[in-house]
Amino acid sequence: MKIGKEASHPSHPQHRLRLEYTEIPFNCDGCKEAGIGLKYRCRQCEFDLHKVCAEARSTFTHHFYKKCEFHFYNLPPGPDKRRCDACQDGVLGFVYHCRRCGFDLHPCCADLPRVLDDGEHNLYLSVNRLSTPCHCCGGKGPGWSYRTRCSTYNLHVSCVKELLVESWQTMYLNVDKNKAKELQTRIPSLKGTLRNHHKGRGGYVGKCCQMASGAVRVVVSAILGDPTAIIAAVVGGFISKQ
Template identity: 75%
Template sequence: MMKIDKEISHPIHPLHKLKLEYTEIPFNCDGCKEAGIGLKYKCQQCEFDLHKACAVAPPISIIHHPFYEKCEFQFHYNPPGAARRICDACRKDVLGFVYHCKRCGFDLHPCCANLPQVLNDGEYNLYLCLKLSSSCHRCGGKGHGWSYRSHCKTYHLHVSCVKELLVENWQAMYLNVDKNKVREMQTRIPSLKGTLKNYHGHGAGRGGKVSKCCQIAGGAIRVIVSAILGDPTAIIAAVVGGFISK
């Protein structure tokens, strides 16, 4: 197991050391500008946080990814070039730290680059896929970047769709807005279980498979979200409770 330093120095925040801590409250990473949860490096004197994946990436490093065998992804503190850059995994804007392949033009957020190829929710394995063979259970489409699928290949969910669900839930739970407005927003946040049932609404003949697929969703969404937020081991019930509620 790789050793994790409890305290580090980082070039983009040279004044103070950053200490490793664990949080179940979502934060915004000052490196990649994406949401995070679980293990992070935090400045005790400033409002400054980094995903573990962002904090430990060497300033001059090249990584390879099994989805892009010919690519060499170099780490950058800022998106290279003047053009808008989009992460090829989650299809979201690149606003900070990024792995970029100069030859092919592909970009990956650090947390996306570190998404596990296989996730286990305690009962089932979920597999990271470059392309979908079936429609996503959230949006009904096949595009939008990478996805996770269940071992039975009946449950598919885009990484981008999980991020959208999370942002909706995060806004409702943590933004300082009127309580009635929060309640209204929470009622509009789709339950993933409900989404799966609605998506399969006309498939009564496949009842057994549909039921099993919906059962998979409850545990799967927790591990997918925690992986996307930078910590596949995080306990994140407090964050995702809104959109997986029954």
């Protein structure tokens, strides 16, 4: 893969976009979700696209929904609010939609790897309801999850995204514009967020925070659109910072 290669995209016809690598979180102007790692960027307009969003296919089938045909849309179809069936978050921009079944997937969610290695365990992506509680929320609710083969560890994709959003909101919320650029060079910590998230939830605190050095790191990096070892290490840095 050649960093610096250029491409055109219909969502930003004014200029060509250049493939870049960043360890600074960004907001994708396509799907409106957070990103890190590889992205296509217009430096003139500060327009960013996840690599996955910039290279989205017009149609595809997913191994979880083999009878569905997903079509790519720049905006969610229809008048009703739509929700991604993987992470349970609202759809605000680019989306894959199955016209027959009504399923929706963010491009990065559609591209989530089926297997992640946290350094100690393999984590397998599953669409089935959890048989044992999620180590973040303590529940067995709907949505995709990563789990070990033995189901000792379970993490909802939605819960990991919630932890990420909580951490970044803490860092960026109510910050004046003069400080915004300074904060762009800092990646916020998830460690405190993990502990605060678990107040009053007993034994799950230790288990989830113990997982933070591995499982949460690789799941966050995958959700952000770049599940590479390099980005997982960067994400591990803001998970473990005091």
